[in-house]
Amino acid sequence: xxxLRTVLAxxxxxxxxxxxxxxxLAIAVLTVVLLLLSGWGFSRxxxxxxxxxxxxxQARLAASQLLNLVMFGFSLIAALGTAFLAGPTLSGETExxxxxxVLARPVRRSAVLLGKWLGLVLFGSGFIVLAGLAxxxxxxxxxxxxxxxxxxxxxxxAGQTIVLLTLGxxxxxxxxxxxxxxxxxxxxxxxxxxGVVGGIGEALGNEGIARVGAVSRMLLPTDGLWxxxxxxxxxxxxxxxxxxELDGFPxxxxxxxxxVYLGWxxxxxxxxxxxxxxxxxxKDL
Amino acid sequence: xxxxxxxxTPAVWCSGLRRRYGRRPAVDDVSLExxxxxxVGLLGPNGAGKSTVIKMLLGLVRPDxxxxxxxxxxxxxxxxxxxxxxxxxxxRYQPWLSAAEVxxxxxxxxxxxxxxxxxxxxxxxxxLADRADDRVGGFSKGMQQRxxxxxxxxxxxxxVILDEPTSALDPLGRADVRDIVLSLKSRGxxxxxxxxxxxxxERVCDRVVILDRGRVAASGxxxxxxxxxxxxxxxxxxxxEAEARLAAxxxxxxxxxxxxxxxxxxDDGTAGSDVRCDVVPDVVRDLVTLAVRVHAVEPARISLExxxxxxxxxxxxxxx
Numbered sequence: 236x237x238x239l240r241t242v243l244a245x246x247x248x249x250x251x252x253x254x255x256x257x258x259x260l261a262i263a264v265l266t267v268v269l270l271l272l273s274g275w276g277f278s279r280x281x282x283x284x285x286x287x288x289x290x291x292x293q294a295r296l297a298a299s300q301l302l303n304l305v306m307f308g309f310s311l312i313a314a315l316g317t318a319f320l321a322g323p324t325l326s327g328e329t330e331x332x333x334x335x336x337v338l339a340r341p342v343r344r345s346a347v348l349l350g351k352w353l354g355l356v357l358f359g360s361g362f363i364v365l366a367g368l369a370x371x372x373x374x375x376x377x378x379x380x381x382x383x384x385x386x387x388x389x390x391x392x393a394g395q396t397i398v399l400l401t402l403g404x405x406x407x408x409x410x411x412x413x414x415x416x417x418x419x420x421x422x423x424x425x426x427x428x429x430g431v432v433g434g435i436g437e438a439l440g441n442e443g444i445a446r447v448g449a450v451s452r453m454l455l456p457t458d459g460l461w462x463x464x465x466x467x468x469x470x471x472x473x474x475x476x477x478x479x480e481l482d483g484f485p486x487x488x489x490x491x492x493x494x495v496y497l498g499w500x501x502x503x504x505x506x507x508x509x510x511x512x513x514x515x516x517x518k519d520l
Numbered sequence: 521x522x523x524x525x526x527x528x529t530p531a532v533w534c535s536g537l538r539r540r541y542g543r544r545p546a547v548d549d550v551s552l553e554x555x556x557x558x559x560v561g562l563l564g565p566n567g568a569g570k571s572t573v574i575k576m577l578l579g580l581v582r583p584d585x586x587x588x589x590x591x592x593x594x595x596x597x598x599x600x601x602x603x604x605x606x607x608x609x610x611x612r613y614q615p616w617l618s619a620a621e622v623x624x625x626x627x628x629x630x631x632x633x634x635x636x637x638x639x640x641x642x643x644x645x646x647x648l649a650d651r652a653d654d655r656v657g658g659f660s661k662g663m664q665q666r667x668x669x670x671x672x673x674x675x676x677x678x679x680v681i682l683d684e685p686t687s688a689l690d691p692l693g694r695a696d697v698r699d700i701v702l703s704l705k706s707r708g709x710x711x712x713x714x715x716x717x718x719x720x721x722e723r724v725c726d727r728v729v730i731l732d733r734g735r736v737a738a739s740g741x742x743x744x745x746x747x748x749x750x751x752x753x754x755x756x757x758x759x760x761e762a763e764a765r766l767a768a769x770x771x772x773x774x775x776x777x778x779x780x781x782x783x784x785x786x787d788d789g790t791a792g793s794d795v796r797c798d799v800v801p802d803v804v805r806d807l808v809t810l811a812v813r814v815h816a817v818e819p820a821r822i823s824l825e826x827x828x829x830x831x832x833x834x835x836x837x838x839x840x
Contacts (some may be wrong), residue, residue, distance in 0.1 A: 237599075237631065244628050248614070300560040332610035336671055339578045339606040340597045452688035520580040 240348040245350025246357065253320055260400035262316050264367045266309070270373055275306045277377035289317060298380040299469035302370070309366050310461060313396045313424050317359040321403030324351055325515070328414070335520055345512045352404060352508065358398035364389050380470070390465035391492070395460040395501060399423055401504050402455070405511035407517060409449065426451045430458035440511045456500040463492030528556045531679040531710030539569075546572045548734040554679070557699060557708040561721035563828055564731035570714045571609050573731070577712075578606055586663060586794070588796045591678055601636040602630060605672035609683040609714075611665050615657030619648055619667050619778055622656060625673045630675035630820030639674055646670045647696065667755035667806050669700065679710045686717060698724055722824045732835045745827055751800060754816040755807065760809040769803055780820060 253259055280297055313337055325348075328334040338344060367389045371383060373381050404413035433448015452459035525677055532554035532836050538548040547569040547596070554560045563569045565728035568637075575581040577588050577595055615624045638772045643652050648668040655668065665688040682701075686694045694717070701724045704711050715721050721728060722742065729739040738745065750770075754777050755762075766772050770782035800817070807814055 241629065245627070248625060251615055252614070286675065310544065332608060332612040333614060335608040335610060336582060336606065336613065337629065338580060338625070339601060339604070339608070341600070341602040341631070342628065342629055343598050379681065517582065519582060 237341070237344055240354060241342045241346040243472055245347050246354040249324060249351050249354025250358060252324060253354070256320075256518070258316060258382075259358075262312060262362060264364075265312055266369075268311075269305065270366070270369055273370060274373045274377060276301060277321055277374055278293055281378045293380065295380060295470045298374060298378045299382075301462055302374050302380070302382065302464045302468050306367060306388075306464065307419055307461070308463075309363065309370065310392050311391070312366075313344070313359050313363050314399045314422055314457070316353055317363070317396055317400040318419040319416040320358070321351075321355055321400045321419070322407045322412040324355070325404055325407040325412075326410070326415060327412040328516065329520055336520065342517050344516045348404065348508075348512050348515050352401065355400045355404075356397050359400055360393035362372060363396055365391045371481040381467040383471060386469035388464045391460045391464035391467065394497075395457045395464070398455070398460065398500060398504055401507045401511070405507050405514065408511050408514040420499045422458050426455045426458040427461070432460065450498075453499070456503050459492065460500060463496075470484040488520055523668055526544070529589070530554060531556050531558070531591055532560075532577060532578060532589070532712055534588035534595075535586060537573060537588060538584045539572055539576060540584055544809050547576065547583075547735050548564075550734070550736055551729065552729050552736065552739065554712050555708050556678070556710055557705065558727065559705050559711040559713060559724035559725045560710060561729055562714040562731065563718065563721060563824075564589045565832060567733075568731040569734040570731050572584075573681055574606075574681055574712070574714060577678045578604070578681065603676070603678040603701045605675060605677035605680040607668040607672040607680075607682045607685050608621045609687070611668035611688075613664060613667055615655065618653050619643060619659075619670075620652040623670060624668060626671050626676055627779050632675035634674060634676065638799070642674045643667075645673065645700065647693075662690065662693060665689060667801075668692065669697065673700070673704075675695070677709060679712070679781060680704055681712045681714075684716065685713070686715065694720065717760070718823075718825045718828060729826070730831055732832050738831045742824070746824060750820040751781045751783055751814065752818045753781065753814065754821045755779055756813045758812050759810060762807055765806050765810060766803070769799065777815070777833045792802065 277298070280294065280301065280373060328337075338347065368385070371385050374382075381491025402422065403415055403419040406418050409415075410418070429451035430448045433451070435447050436442070436447065450457070452462075524738045530816070532552070535554075538545065540674075547791065550569070550573050552560070552573075562573070563591060564570050565819065572581055576583045576586075577590060579595055579598070585622075588595035590600040590792045591603055615757065620636075620639065620643065623642065627634045627639065640649065640652060643649050646669045648666055648670065651663065658666065659667065669682075669685060672682065682697075684816065686697050688696065698720060701703045701711055701713065705724070705726075709725075713721060727739065727741050728745060728835070730737045756777055758779075763772070766781050767777060770784060772782075773780045781803070795802055804814060804817060
């Protein structure tokens with residue numbers, strides 16, 4: 236019971252920090268800008284197809300691609316935001332001395348870490364769900380496209396954020412706040428690039444290159460979850476029709492995620508969290 | 521809580537604490553005890569290991585060896601810290617919270633159930649009543665240290681550990697801290713006070729533990745440490761024989777004609793008690809017998825500072 240209260244108190248504190256540190260404001264402004272720009276873009280798309288230069292199938296394909304592209308932007312904001320919150324909130328506090336007074340209370344360090352993690356998960360997932368839903372509504376309003384599995388897609392995007400912030404927390408227990416954010420975001424970008432490279436390998440039928448993507452998706456599941464989310468956002472009928480021509484295109488995914496991969500991603504998060512708890516528990520302050 | 525009749529467990533007890541950083545031992549076999557309601561001062565030069573000892577007691581630094589108990593529970597158990605207040609040497613509090621919110625957070629973490637009115641009283645005790653709703657980010661260092669003091673006091677502690685509590689305070693603030701420590705003492709709250717300011721320690725502490733290079737160099741009540749008095753004599757025509765007579769009484773320091781002789785402590789060792797009553801007349805009689813001309817004989821009291829310096833220098837001398 237005591238541990239649970241600590242977890243909830245620290246989670247609430249972390250959410251309050253995120254809202255008061257202007258992180259929330261910065262992210263909200265970025266999100267609104269992105270929503271407005273994409274709204275304008277999608278309305279142009281609707282206007283073009285209305286002129287008859289695009290078939291309805293092409294328009295839906297373009298909408299799918301554009302939706303994925305914008306969602307990638309959101310996932311990037313969420314990833315950057317949480318990774319740069321996770322670092323300062325943990326290693327920044329141990330460096331500055333804020334953690335001394337908190338950890339001298341009758342609390343377990345693992346409970347404090349879980350509270351921070353939970354707060355960041357709520358923050359990141361909340362952002363993804365709100366911004367993603369707003370984006371889907373923008374697309375619906377402008378081009379009349381509604382993704383087939385929006386809930387699954389948003390859940391997978393939230394999962395991607397959770398993977399990255401868990402990694403950010405682990406890094407924050409061993410390196411400085413800034414470095415942990417930079418390394419987490421760097422790895423995120425590298426995995427995405429490796430995923431694109433792997434996709435090109437698959438399109439070219441080169442198994443060696445294709446394996447690059449597969450291996451990187453196992454090492455850091457952000458790209459795998461992202462591909463699953465993309466698949467849930469796109470129109471399956473259109474994809475089946477044009478799929479072959481678009482092999483290797485980075486903003487379309489051919490296959491849904493398997494349950495095994497989702498299980499692996501959950502296990503990965505649990506393992507990295509466990510490592511972070513062990514590292515934080517042994518740390519001298 | 522101990523059952524009625526049981527002797528109360530000490531507020532702090534540790535034995536054989538050791539900690540190395542790399543090859544350098546920071547804390548080497550430190551044992552100490554703070555009784556319930558007792559105020560104990562931790563003294564020593566920079567790098568003596570005082571803060572590391574405190575952090576090991578609070579579970580912030582893992583000891584390589586040794587045991588520690590807080591309020592009767594093993595220190596590695598977080599529950600041991602339920603009734604412990606701590607002001608760290610590096611005092612920083614969430615800058616995005618207000619002072620009142622910081623106290624509310626700590627009360628929640630300590631599960632102390634302290635009502636808002638009592639938390640406000642705690643803030644006014646440290647002089648922050650009118651800043652309760654201001655963000656900590658805008659506080660000066662001194663105000664943050666005052667807030668730290670309030671954090672240490674807010675959850676109705678039975679033991680308060682203060683690590684350099686006046687490092688950022690002005691003389692008025694130092695006097696406030698002294699009053700707060702004395703009021704804690706009067707309420708039976710044990711205090712472990714780490715301070716560079718010997719005068720501060722001398723005024724409020726019942727006992728003193730002196731650390732030097734990670735070891736306990738001396739410890740005892742102020743009376744035990746300071747009960748030794750000294751005798752200042754202005755002498756001429758001092759023969760070797762006379763010097764030997766002085767040395768037989770205690771350590772002698774000579775500055776020109778002035779001789780300062782440390783006198784053996786009184787047998788009972790209580791505070792303020794004098795040296796065995798016949799020592800001074802005996803010395804003077806013997807000096808006169810040895811044809812020494814005695815110009816002045818006056819009592820001198822050893823301050824804690826002199827005693828501390830003496831202990832630390834003796835430690836260094838023994839090393840080289």
